[in-house]
Amino acid sequence: MAETVTGPADDAARIAEYPMPRASGCPFAPPPALEALREETPVTQVRIWDGSEPWLITGHAQQRALLADPRVSNDDHFGSFPHVSEYRAQIAPFTPRMIVNTDAPEHTRLRRMVTGPFLIKRIEKLREPIQKIVDDLIDDMLAGPNPADLLTALALPVPSLVISELLGVPYADHEFFQRNSSLALDRAAPPAESQAASRAMSDYLDKLLGEKLTDPGDDTLSELAGRVNAGELTRSEAVHMGVAMLIAGHETTATMISLGTLALLENPEQLAVLRDTEDPKVVANAVEELLRYLTIVHSGLRRVAKEDIEIDGRTIRAGDGILVEITAANWDREVFPDADRLDLSRPARHHNAFGYGPHQCLGQSLARLELQVVYSTLYRRVPTLRLAAPIEQLEFDNSGTTYGVRCLPVTW
Ligand code: HEM
Numbered sequence: 001m002a003e004t005v006t007g008p009a010d011d012a013a014r015i016a017e018y019p020m021p022r023a024s025g026c027p028f029a030p031p032p033a034l035e036a037l038r039e040e041t042p043v044t045q046v047r048i049w050d051g052s053e054p055w056l057i058t059g060h061a062q063q064r065a066l067l068a069d070p071r072v073s074n075d076d077h078f079g080s081f082p083h084v085s086e087y088r089a090q091i092a093p094f095t096p097r098m099i100v101n102t103d104a105p106e107h108t109r110l111r112r113m114v115t116g117p118f119l120i121k122r123i124e125k126l127r128e129p130i131q132k133i134v135d136d137l138i139d140d141m142l143a144g145p146n147p148a149d150l151l152t153a154l155a156l157p158v159p160s161l162v163i164s165e166l167l168g169v170p171y172a173d174h175e176f177f178q179r180n181s182s183l184a185l186d187r188a189a190p191p192a193e194s195q196a197a198s199r200a201m202s203d204y205l206d207k208l209l210g211e212k213l214t215d216p217g218d219d220t221l222s223e224l225a226g227r228v229n230a231g232e233l234t235r236s237e238a239v240h241m242g243v244a245m246l247i248a249g250h251e252t253t254a255t256m257i258s259l260g261t262l263a264l265l266e267n268p269e270q271l272a273v274l275r276d277t278e279d280p281k282v283v284a285n286a287v288e289e290l291l292r293y294l295t296i297v298h299s300g301l302r303r304v305a306k307e308d309i310e311i312d313g314r315t316i317r318a319g320d321g322i323l324v325e326i327t328a329a330n331w332d333r334e335v336f337p338d339a340d341r342l343d344l345s346r347p348a349r350h351h352n353a354f355g356y357g358p359h360q361c362l363g364q365s366l367a368r369l370e371l372q373v374v375y376s377t378l379y380r381r382v383p384t385l386r387l388a389a390p391i392e393q394l395e396f397d398n399s400g401t402t403y404g405v406r407c408l409p410v411t412w
Contacts, residue, residue, distance in 0.1 A: 015045055015046060015047050015053060016033060016037065016044075016046050016047070016056075017046065017047050017048075018046035018047065018048050018056060018300070018323065019031070019298075019299070019300070020032075020033040020034050021033075022396075022398070026340075027262075027391070027394075027396055028259075028263055028293060028294060028342075029331070029340060030295070030298075030325075030327040030328050030331055031327075034058060034325060034327065034328045035058075035328060035331060037056065037058050037328070038058035038059060038328045038329070038331075038332060042057065042058045042059025042062050042312060043055060043056075043057055043058075043059065043062050043311055043312040043314045043316075044056055044058075044314075046323070048082055048321075048323075049085065049086065050083075050086070050089065052080065052082060052321060054082040054320060054321030054322055054323050055314075055316050055320055055321065055322045055323065056300075056323045056325060057322060057323065057324045057325065057329075058325050058328035058329060058332075059312070059328075059329060059332060060329040060330075060332040060334075060335045060352065061335075062311055062312055063324050063325075063326065063329045063352055063356065064352070064356045064357075065311060066303070066309070066311065066322060066324065067301070067303075067324060067352075067355060067356040067357035067359070067360075068356060068357035068358075069309065069357075070103075070104065071305060071306050071307040071309055072303045072304075072305060072306070072309070072322060073103050073303060073304050073305070073306045074100065074101050074102060074103055074107070074302075074303060074359060075101060075102070075103060075304065076088075076092045076095065076101045076302070077092060077093060077095075077101070078304045078319075079319075080304060080319045080320065080321055081302065081304045081321060082300075082302050082303075082304070082321030082322070082323055083302070084187055084299055084300075084302065084401075085187045086191070087191035087194055087195070090191065091195065096236060096237075096240050097237075098110065098237070098240040098241065098244055099111055099114070099240075099241060099244055099362070100244060100359070104358065107358060107359070108358070110233075110237065110241065111358070111362065113224065113227055113232065113233055113241065114220070114224070114241060114245070114362060115362075116223065117166060117220045117223065118362055118363060118365055118366060119365070120365045123365040123366050123369055124369070126162070126166070126366070126369060127369060127373065129165070130158075130162055130369060130370055130373045131373050131377070133157075133158060133161050133162065134154075134158060134373050134374055134377050134378075135377065135381075137153065137154050137157055137158065138154065138377065138378065138381050138382065140153070141153040141154060142381075142382070142412075146411055146412060147388035147409050147410060147411040148409070148410060148411075149407050149408060149409055149410075150257075150258055150261060150408040150409075150410045151254070151258045151405065151406075151407055151408050154257060154374070154378070155254040155255075155257035155258040155261075155408070156178065156250070156254045157174075158253070158254070158257060158370055158374060159249060159250040159251075159252075159253035159254050159257075159370060160174045160177075160178060160250045160254075161174075162249075162366070162370055163245065163246060163249035163250050163366075165219075166219065166220055166249075166366070167219060167220045167221050167242060167245060167246060167249075168208075168212065168217050168218075168219025168220060168221040168222055169205075169208060169221065169242075169246060173204070176200075176204070177201065177204070177246055177250075178250065178251075179197075180197040180198075180200050180201050180204075181197070181201060181246060181247040181250070181251060182251060182400065183197035184197040184198045184201065184247060185247065185251065185400050185401045185402075186399055186400050187299070187399050187400070188399035189399075198243075201243050201246065201247070202239055202240070202243055205221075205239045205242040205243050205246070206235070206239045208221060208242075209221060209224065209225055209228070209235065209238055209239055209242065212224075212225040213225045213228060213229060213235075220242075220245070221238075221242055224238040224241060224242065225238065245362075245363070248361075248362075248363060249363055249366070251400070251401075251402055252296065252297070252367065252402055253367050253370050253371065254404075255296045255402045255403070255404035256290065256291065256294065256296060256367070256371055257370075257371065257374050258404060258405050258408045259294050259296060259403070259404045259405060260290045260294060260371070260375065261378065261385075261408065261410075262387070262391070262394070262405060262408060263290065263293065263294060263342055264290075264342075264375075264379070265385070265386060265387055265410075266391065267342045270286075270342050270343070270344050271379055273286065273344045273345070274286055274344065274375050274376060274379050274380075275379040275380055275383060277376075280372070280376075282344075282345075283372050283375060283376045284368070284372055285344065285345065285347070285348065285349075286344040286375060287368055287371045287372050287375060288348040288349045288351065289342065289343060289344050289345075289346055289348040290342075290344075290371070290375070291348070291351055291353040291354070291371075292330045292336065292348045292351035292353055293330070293342045294353075294403075295326055295327040295330045295331075295351070295352075295353050296353075296402040296403050296404060297326060297327075297353070297355075297401060297402055298325075298327045298402065298403040299400075299401050300323035300324060300325050301323070301324040301326065301355055301359075302321070302322070302323060302324075303321070303322040303323075303324065304319065304320070304321055304322065305317065305318055305319065305320045305321075305322060306318060324352075324355075326352040326353060326355070327403075329352045330351045330352055330353060335350070336348065336351075354367075382412045384412045385410055385411075385412050386410065386411060386412070387408075387409065387410060387411075388409035388410055388411040389409045394406075394407070394408070395407065
């Protein structure tokens with residue numbers, strides 16, 4: 001048989017397009033093409049919307065190595081940074097330096113300004129108030145129309161109420177900041193609308209911070225205002241930190257509550273584990289497994305190489321873009337046997353759902369606590385909870401930073 005000779009044209013044709021579509025069968029599974037890449041070449045190149053070819057990292061170990069590597073940068077002002085959309089690329093040169101797009105030592109300085117409120121022992125003090133929020137919302141849901149949309153009845157208000165309280169943002173404005181933060185993150189939204197939404201959020205936080213500079217309360221925004229008064233942060237840095245926390249603090253957790261409930265309703269024997277336990281360790285582990293199984297941040301953690309990096313027999317050159325696909329790594333069968341099975345008893349805490357390294361999720365202890373309270377309360381208080389529409393009729397949201405359901409009709 002004649003040998004097949006492959007040239008550059010064949011190589012170009014073989015490069016996969018990213019992002020990849022999910023299969024229609026299981027709404028929780030990562031795109032099959034992504035899984036295939038992880039099995040064959042966990043470090044490979046893909047083509048994105050602007051024709052550039054960043055590295056796609058799908059292996060669990062390779063992701064951790066790169067996310068912790070100081071030669072890997074979050075600097076989205078860098079020319080070849082692999083932006084998520086044309087709009088993001090256009091505004092990148094004008095985006096302020098903030099916690100999400102800086103490297104050490106600047107990132108270390110900014111992050112240190114907000115680690116206090118997110119320390120586990122401070123977050124743990126919120127358990128009782130969060131339990132009250134969840135109980136009250138479930139009371140309201142049960143007293144209201146049946147069926148209900150779990151997203152609006154519980155999944156969105158829990159994190160919104162909690163982050164508003166923590167930051168010192170009036171919850172009465174929640175429709176404003178929910179709408180604008182969702183628009184700011186939506187890849188499919190018209191660029192002018194996303195830009196207007198980001199500006200509206202900054203103006204809103206700036207006004208609030210202005211008030212806290214002279215009249216501080218007992219909240220995180222007031223702590224930031226104190227740092228501005230002490231000359232440790234500029235006013236603009238404090239505002240953008242507030243915006244980052246407000247945006248990151250509710251959509252993610254809301255998505256985990258709604259998609260997590262859907263996954264549990266589809267796996268009743270797993271739901272029973274949560275419904276029937278009183279053991280906080282069982283609940284905490286269930287949260288880790290749901291974070292792994294669903295990995296809602298599905299748009300690739302974006303980075304750029306500052307120096308040449310050897311990994312897995314490949315050389316990522318200085319200036320190359322990097323996409324870390326945590327959805328794929330959390331279904332890596334070498335790390336999580338039978339990864340496609342939701343198993344609330346498996347040890348899952350070493351998932352990458354909160355990222356890894358210096359930029360790993362700032363709010364993870366808060367998110368864990370909120371999810372523990374919701375998952376350990378909802379199915380016990382409403383043991384007859386079930387879907388009010390066939391799963392095939394649900395609409396899934398693929399266009400944001402997180403993957404979730406647009407509406408979750410439930411009945412009881
Ligand atoms: C289940 C809920 C959540 C998930 C799955 C999640 C996921 C993530 C992930 C994957 C990253 C890393 C991004 C990267 O490396 O590029 C991240 C960063 C971040 N998260 Fe979360 N998050 C959640 C909840 C929260 C909450 C409640 C807050 C509250 C403030 C928050 C604030 C942040 C911030 C500020 C960063 C940036 C940290 C940095 O760049 O140093 N997140 N999150």
